[in-house]
Amino acid sequence: MTAGDPAPAVHADAPPPADPFVLARAWLPADDDPERPRVTLSTIGEDGYPDARTVLLSAFDESGFAFHTARASRKVAELAAVPRASIVVLWPDHGRQLLVRGDVVPDDEAAAAAAWAARPEYLRQLAWLNTEELAALPLAERVGRWAGFRAALDGPADSWVGYRLRPIELTFWAASARTASRRLQYLRAGAGWRCRPLPG
Template identity: 40%
Template sequence: MAREDPESRGYPGDPMDLSLEWLPGGVNQCLMTLSTLDAAGAPDSRTMLLSEVTRDGFFFHTDALSNKCAQIAADARVTLTILLAEQGRQLVVQGTAEPADAREVAQAYRDRGPYLQQLAWMNTDEFAALDDASRVTQWAQLATDHTAGFTPPATWTGYVVRPRRLRFWEGAVDTASRRVEYVATDGSWETSFRAG
């Protein structure tokens, strides 16, 4: 595995520059798989919206009572798998999930559309257990009661994933796929080119 100066090959030295170049602008536009470790140490995964990427890291938002939050509280190591199928790219980020600050979490709620804002209130096991007709009528009633919009429920929360290792995979039609890997080492990034 060759260690390289990425800039001599046209790649930035800071992987967040490449993340910002690869990922779509704006918010709530990209899906990813968030992997955590469960209480037995087994991997657990689910699809999530990648809410935002900044120089601070990768943000996602969820319900504080969800399994993933309990898992992160016990072990904050996570992996994000971001597939950009149309571009023939994949970004896999290993890192640590930290609570996002309150202002960012509130802004992320404002950035969600009306359906997802209401879902944050009604996404409970109690609601899931209702019969279908009750789920529809109660949903419609809450929407009618909140035509002016929703404020975030107390359980609305968010995390920022601070990366430790990032692997940027790119496909090609005229040569082999390849990954560029960045690993945090002693305050800087070590880069290598890996088989796809």
């Protein structure tokens, strides 16, 4: 990676990789990296308006992009109604962006357990305590409940649920200091992918 082109593959004259996961793996941290990417997850609201929020990307591979959340959350109800979503990853220097759109399926139990084990203790406790009931309490009681929490954190919370976004599209956006930003859009085509450059 050079200072002028934060993501050379997107700007290169050479043919891009046929498999978008080659690029995704070059851009995203490995699954065992404790620093998880923060992604904007968009769903279709039950009222028909788009909905969005930040979640951690737990893991990804050719089967999809995994995220985890609370069973009682709004996104879970929305995904039950319309199992489609997108995620956007923005790199901190604003030089790169990745959009993934696709269908959402439940994550398998082994992957959900692995994501749970990789979460820091604070987030595991949060998964147990992050309820509407707690949110409605005054601050002193919320602090007391947090300090007094005693459940084991070694297994997934009852509320813990995982999903995998199976892409139909991956679009890689890259800035350039020397020319216009540019995108590479991969659309699923049968068993493979069709790739084309787009303006940034």
